[in-house]
Amino acid sequence: MTAPYHGRCNCGAVTATFSAEPVWVRQCWCRQCQKSAAGSCTTNALFLTDSFTLSGDLRWFSYEADSGNGVEQGFCASCGTPVIGRNTARRHACVIRLGFIEPPHDLAPTSAIWLDDAPDWAVIDPALQRFARQPPPPPETPA
Numbered sequence: 001m002t003a004p005y006h007g008r009c010n011c012g013a014v015t016a017t018f019s020a021e022p023v024w025v026r027q028c029w030c031r032q033c034q035k036s037a038a039g040s041c042t043t044n045a046l047f048l049t050d051s052f053t054l055s056g057d058l059r060w061f062s063y064e065a066d067s068g069n070g071v072e073q074g075f076c077a078s079c080g081t082p083v084i085g086r087n088t089a090r091r092h093a094c095v096i097r098l099g100f101i102e103p104p105h106d107l108a109p110t111s112a113i114w115l116d117d118a119p120d121w122a123v124i125d126p127a128l129q130r131f132a133r134q135p136p137p138p139p140e141t142p143a
C-alpha cells in the first residue's frame, strides 16, 4: 500500500495525512530514542514537511544534540504517543514515528543507526544497512 498514509495517536486527539512517500525509514538506537521508545529503538520515517498535514495538540520536548543541532520531539499532549521529530539542521523535513502511522502499509526500515548505543540484547535484522553512529546526511532533497 502506498501514499496517502494516515496517522493517529493512541487516543485519537492527534491525526495526520501523508500525501507522499517518505524519503527513508530507519531505526535509531541512540540513548534518547531508547528513552522515547521505552527501551528499544525508535523507527522513523522522514517526510518532507510539505507532504503532510498534522492536526491536534502536541507537546514538545527540546534539547541540543551532541552535534550541536537543536532537536524537538513532539508527542500527543493527551496520551503521550510519540509523533514527530524536528532538527534545526533539517528544516525541510520531519521524522514521523512509524507507530503513529496506521496500517495497512508497507513502510519498513532499511537501515539501523547508532548501533554503538544499542543494548547487548538488541536483535538487528541483518538485511538492514548498519551505522555505528549518525550516518552522513542523505543528498539534499529539493525543498
Ligand SMILES: [Zn+2]
Pocket (backbone or CB within 6 Å): 009, 010, 011, 012, 013, 014, 076, 077, 078, 079, 080, 081
Ligand atoms: Zn493521543
Ligand SMILES: [Zn+2]
Pocket (backbone or CB within 6 Å): 028, 029, 030, 031, 032, 033, 034, 042, 114
Ligand atoms: Zn535516536
